[in-house]
Amino acid sequence: MKTIINDGGREASGFKGKAGDCVTRSIAIVTGLPYAKIYSDLSDGCVNQRIGKRGKRKNNASNGVNVNRKWFKEYMDKLGFKFVATMGIGTGCKVHLRDGELPMGRLIVSVSKHYTAVIDGVVHDTFDPTRGGNRCVYGYWIKI
Numbered sequence: 001m002k003t004i005i006n007d008g009g010r011e012a013s014g015f016k017g018k019a020g021d022c023v024t025r026s027i028a029i030v031t032g033l034p035y036a037k038i039y040s041d042l043s044d045g046c047v048n049q050r051i052g053k054r055g056k057r058k059n060n061a062s063n064g065v066n067v068n069r070k071w072f073k074e075y076m077d078k079l080g081f082k083f084v085a086t087m088g089i090g091t092g093c094k095v096h097l098r099d100g101e102l103p104m105g106r107l108i109v110s111v112s113k114h115y116t117a118v119i120d121g122v123v124h125d126t127f128d129p130t131r132g133g134n135r136c137v138y139g140y141w142i143k144i
Helices: 022-031 035-048 070-078
Strands: 003-005 081-085 106-111 114-119 122-125 137-143
Touching: 022 035, 022 106, 022 114, 022 122, 035 070, 070 081
Parallel strands: 003 122
Antiparallel strands: 081 137, 106 114, 106 137, 114 122
């Protein structure tokens, strides 16, 4: 699978250095919305989310976003995306990050500990996350 190095507009928005912002970058790349807008929206969600028994509140989206929270799913719905699971408990890996295994279109793909953007079969990320085509896809967000 071909990979194009793309920071989703992070540097152009004035952000410096590295961060755990793969969710923000992927959404910005796939939607075409400004990185700063997505970052702000996700930071608001992180700050306002309910704290669980073991959780800590994050004050911005630079160190990751909990994509399993209700507010995140509502945010993706608002952007017009739905989640398609490609793996279930006990099913094993059926879809990999390789040519021909994902549908064409603009996808935000969930892989182990990472989100990446895939546009018409081409990965857009700050590095090659495919692991030589062996990386398992847990699911993806697709525009409805």
